[in-house]
Every structure is written in structure tokens, then in C-alpha cells.
Amino acid sequence: MQMYSRRRFLGAIGRPAVAVAAMAILNPETMKAALSTVAQRKGKPEDIAADESFWYPIQQAYTVDRSLVNLNNGGVSPSPAVVQDAMKRHLDYSHTAPVYTMWRILEPQREGVRKRLARAFGCHPEEVALTRNASEGLEICQLGFDLKAGDEILTTNQDYPRMITTFQQRERREGVILKQFSIPVPAEKPQEIVDLFEQHITARTKVILMCHMINLTGQILPVKEVVAMARRRGIPVIVDGAHALAHFDFSLQDLDCDYYATSLHKWLCAPHGTGLLYVRRDKIAALWPMMAAPDTMDDDIRKYEEIGTHPAANYLAVADALTFHQGIGAANKEARMRYLRDRWARRLIEHDRVTLHTSLKPPFACGLATVQIEGIDPEALADYLWQKHRIIVTPIKHPEFEGIRVTPNVYTTLEEIDRFTDQMEMIIKKGLPS
Ligand SMILES: Cc1ncc(COP(=O)(O)O)c(C=O)c1O
Known part of the structure; x- marks a missing residue:
């Protein structure tokens, strides 16, 4: 591989024709070489x-x-060129004979992506489902618990509107009750947040939804502590990590939560329409998928991926986004x-x-x-x-x-x-x- 030395690199940007230098750098080979020097930087x-x-x-x-x-990369991010190229490559190949190339060659490679995501973010591959976005992963959890009329769901008044809408639909359909409470802005006392969640729990609270990072302010909440408190009371906590994964450095293992969903097209810069759902292994059987799966898949994380025909290209190019992220x-x-x-x-x-x-x-x-x-x-x-x-x-x-x-x-x-x-x-x- 051609090495892109620091001197050569700085020489290139030092020239007046910066645009020309930038175009030379965009050449995929030189770009790969430049990124590999970045990856080795200690x-x-x-x-x-x-x-x-x-x-x-x-x-x-x-x-x-x-x-x-x-300055709105929180909404959705662009992918680096290597990710766009990988996706286009997989898409072109899919279209050569989709029933063969997409289903039989590319689709099985999704397992490699699952393994890499699990390794990168600290969980077992059998706990990772690839979804279309954070909303899908979260709604699988939000709709996947059996609840009855009068059961309460607890969340803050800063959780994401679509997730609130999801619970409000359950209110209209099943008579469950959504309770929301206010939290300080900014919140610099983690115990205060844990206490607020605890104070709003009643004998009827059956599910909690909380953000890892709130989209409105960037507030990072004490997930591990809230989950531990709720676990002692037997209440599952769905964690909305749409803005957290690949934004700041943490592992799912350290969070010690049971249900975590995120987008991959925000901070990982993966192709648009990609997300990740983590469900702890011993919790999979009891959480229904949003689209039906056979009972033989009850314990299988892949039951959450039974969505019918879908593209392979998006998911496979997640691996390239992950490589790019790990390079940084x-x-x-x-x-x-x-x-x-x-x-x-x-x-x-x-x-x-x-x-x-x-x-x-x-x-x-x-x-x-x-x-x-x-x-x-x-x-x-x-x-x-x-x-x-x-x-x-x-x-x-x-x-x-x-x-x-x-x-x-x-x-x-x-x-x-x-x-x-x-x-x-x-x-x-x-x-x-x-
Ligand atoms: C906190 C939060 N949760 C969930 C979502 C939904 O993410 P997606 O659009 O990937 O479904 C967003 C999107 O901005 C968000 O900010």
C-alpha cells in the first residue's frame, strides 16, 4: 500500500491550489493510505x-x-466516501440477480456485521439486531411488552416525540397510562435523575423509557444507575441511545442495561436507514417482535429482523462505517x-x-x-x-x-x-x- 507520509500530506495542503490537493486526497487509494496513518497515530x-x-x-x-x-449532524449524518462506495458496490451487485446475489451471497454476510458491531460496542452477537433506524428498535421494545389497561409507563418530558407518540397510541388502544416528568436543564447531579425516576414509580409502573443522550440539549443521563434502581424493582428500562453510540466512547457492557436501541446513520455515519437494537440474551424470549416471527425464533435476536424483503447493501456498508470510526x-x-x-x-x-x-x-x-x-x-x-x-x-x-x-x-x-x-x-x- 502506498504510504501517505505526514510531510507529503502537509506539503500538499501547503500549496496554494488547496482544491486540487483535496481532490488528489479524495482518490480512494490515497485516502485509504491517509486514513491508515491517522489510525496509527498514538x-x-x-x-x-x-x-x-x-x-x-x-x-x-x-x-x-x-x-x-x-451544523445539524444530529438529525442524520453524511457517510464518508468509502461508505457510500461500499453501499453502491453492494447495491450494484444486488441488482445483477437479486434472488441469488442479494439473498444468497450478500444477506449471509450480515452476520459478519453483527459480530463486528457486537465486538465494537461490547455485547454478544446474539444480542444484536440490525434495524432500519432507532425508531424501529425502540418501537420493537415499546410495543413488545404485554401490558394491560391501567398499567403505567414512565418517561421524561424530554424524550423523543416519536417514542412518546408510540406510547400514546398504546394509551388509546389498550388503556395504558403514560406518565412524564420534568428533569433539570442541564442536569449535573446523576443521583437527582435516579431519584426523580424512582419518585415517579408507582405500584403500577411496568416499563421505563429513558434517553442515554437527550436530543434537545445533548444531556447524557445516568443510564447504568437508573437501570440498576429499576431492576431492583423489577421494572424494565428501554434505553434510547439514538445520539450516543459512536458519538462518545462507552460499551454496552459497562451500561449494564437490557434494552438499547440506536441509529447508525447519525454518529456512526453509516448508510441512511440503519440502526441497532440490543436485547440482553435472557430477555429476548419475552419481548415480542414488532413484525411476526415463528415460535422457533422465540429466543433468536433475528426475530426482530423478520421484516420481509429489504436491501442488503445498507447493512453491509455499516461495516465500512465501523472501520472508518475505528480508524479515528x-x-x-x-x-x-x-x-x-x-x-x-x-x-x-x-x-x-x-x-x-x-x-x-x-x-x-x-x-x-x-x-x-x-x-x-x-x-x-x-x-x-x-x-x-x-x-x-x-x-x-x-x-x-x-x-x-x-x-x-x-x-x-x-x-x-x-x-x-x-x-x-x-x-x-x-x-x-x-
Ligand atoms: C432521542 C432520539 N430518539 C430517537 C430518534 C429516532 O431516530 P431515527 O430517526 O434513527 O429513527 C431520534 C432522532 O433524531 C432521537 O433524537
Whole structure:
């Protein structure tokens, strides 16, 4: 393999024709070589987070539109070119004779992806189902418990709207009762969160739903502690990890939970329409699949994948996203996400009219953060940033707080972060033009 030396690499970006250098780097072979040097880089994640020569080839591995600044990677992320290529390759091959190539050759390779995900995120392959997104994995859990009228389900008032809708449909259909409670913003006392869950449990509470990371503010919740408390009371906890997996570094084993669902098209940058559901082995038999499976599959995690005809390409290219992620290193990515967030957030909180609804202390948040400028409507602000400056952010409006959510990703450059921050400072000083 052709090695892409640091000197050659820096030489390339030092030339005036940066665009030409970037195109040369996008060549798949040079890109692979550049990424392999990144993968071998040793050092403290905090130092790597601030080393632009480490992040440059990663930024160039994406095919994103650089005429705009996309700070909504929390919604859905682009995949690096290697992932797009893998997916296209598998798709092209699928179409040569799908009943043979897709079903008989490619589909069995899904088992390799299952094994790799299990190894990377700390569980057994027989506990990993590949789903189409986080919603599918979560709804399998939310609809998969037998409940009767009067049974209670407990969650916060910051859980994801679709997951709330799912339980509200069960309320209308079966007479179960959904109870939601408020949590502090930001929440820097894990025991307070555990206590809040515990205080809202009644004799009729049968299921708990909680986020690992809340999409509205980036708040990381104490999953392990809540699960341990609920387990003592015999109550299952469904964990919504849509924003957590491959965003910050943790293993499912360490969380010690029983039900965990996530998207893979957010922070892992896997193909759109991919997710992962983890169900602890001894819990599989009792949790119904959302689409029916035969009783011979009762104990088999694959019962959650009995969805009829589906593409193989998306799922197989998850492996390439995982390789890309491992090349960066989970701890390096986590540190970079905090570095990017701090770069804009620490500048903005210097201003009196600014409130950050996200903790800057490491255990409580990572790359996703929400900021409010007093007196400025978040929708108007997001609209202005897009219309006038081609900067994408997400307006957040919750009855208890509001602001704009900012989510960079590994491909985001410091210049993009600064362009956003400069505009925000201008707005803080001068307001939105009428
Ligand atoms: C907290 C949370 N849960 C679930 C979802 C649903 O994820 P997906 O669109 O992958 O189904 C999202 C999506 O943004 C989310 O933020």
C-alpha cells in the first residue's frame, strides 16, 4: 500500500491550489493510505482533538457541500466516501440477480456485521439486531411488552416525540397510562435523575423509557444507575441511545442495561436507514417482535429482523462505517466533538444574553449542545442563519427552554465553526435584521 507520509500530506495542503490537493486526497487509494496513518497515530485524545493534521484527511474523506455549514449532524449524518462506495458496490451487485446475489451471497454476510458491531460496542452477537433506524428498535421494545389497561409507563418530558407518540397510541388502544416528568436543564447531579425516576414509580409502573443522550440539549443521563434502581424493582428500562453510540466512547457492557436501541446513520455515519437494537440474551424470549416471527425464533435476536424483503447493501456498508470510526478511534472522536463544541460555546457564553442549556462538564454532554440568545426566537434565528449565511442549525422549542441546537461532526472544520460563531456574535450585538 502506498504510504501517505505526514510531510507529503502537509506539503500538499501547503500549496496554494488547496482544491486540487483535496481532490488528489479524495482518490480512494490515497485516502485509504491517509486514513491508515491517522489510525496509527498514538497520543492523548485531548491532544489529538486539537491537532488539525490528524483531522484534515478525515474532513476530506467526506463529499459534503462546503458552500454551506451543516451544523445539524444530529438529525442524520453524511457517510464518508468509502461508505457510500461500499453501499453502491453492494447495491450494484444486488441488482445483477437479486434472488441469488442479494439473498444468497450478500444477506449471509450480515452476520459478519453483527459480530463486528457486537465486538465494537461490547455485547454478544446474539444480542444484536440490525434495524432500519432507532425508531424501529425502540418501537420493537415499546410495543413488545404485554401490558394491560391501567398499567403505567414512565418517561421524561424530554424524550423523543416519536417514542412518546408510540406510547400514546398504546394509551388509546389498550388503556395504558403514560406518565412524564420534568428533569433539570442541564442536569449535573446523576443521583437527582435516579431519584426523580424512582419518585415517579408507582405500584403500577411496568416499563421505563429513558434517553442515554437527550436530543434537545445533548444531556447524557445516568443510564447504568437508573437501570440498576429499576431492576431492583423489577421494572424494565428501554434505553434510547439514538445520539450516543459512536458519538462518545462507552460499551454496552459497562451500561449494564437490557434494552438499547440506536441509529447508525447519525454518529456512526453509516448508510441512511440503519440502526441497532440490543436485547440482553435472557430477555429476548419475552419481548415480542414488532413484525411476526415463528415460535422457533422465540429466543433468536433475528426475530426482530423478520421484516420481509429489504436491501442488503445498507447493512453491509455499516461495516465500512465501523472501520472508518475505528480508524479515528472512539476516544479521539469523543475528544474532538467536545473540542469543536467548546470552540463555539465557550466564546458565546462570554456574552450576557447567552444561555447554554448544555453542561460543559465532560460526563454530562459531548458534541451536541443547545444555546439561547435572550430575546431572539430560535426559529427566526435558524431561518436567518440559513437564508443569509447558509448555516444549518436546529431550532429547539420545549415548554421549559428553547434555543438552537448545534451538532458538528468529524468532518466539520474550525473555519466552519468560526463562521457560525462570528455570525452569532454579530447577532448578539446587533440583533436580527428586521
Ligand atoms: C432521542 C432520539 N430518539 C430517537 C430518534 C429516532 O431516530 P431515527 O430517526 O434513527 O429513527 C431520534 C432522532 O433524531 C432521537 O433524537
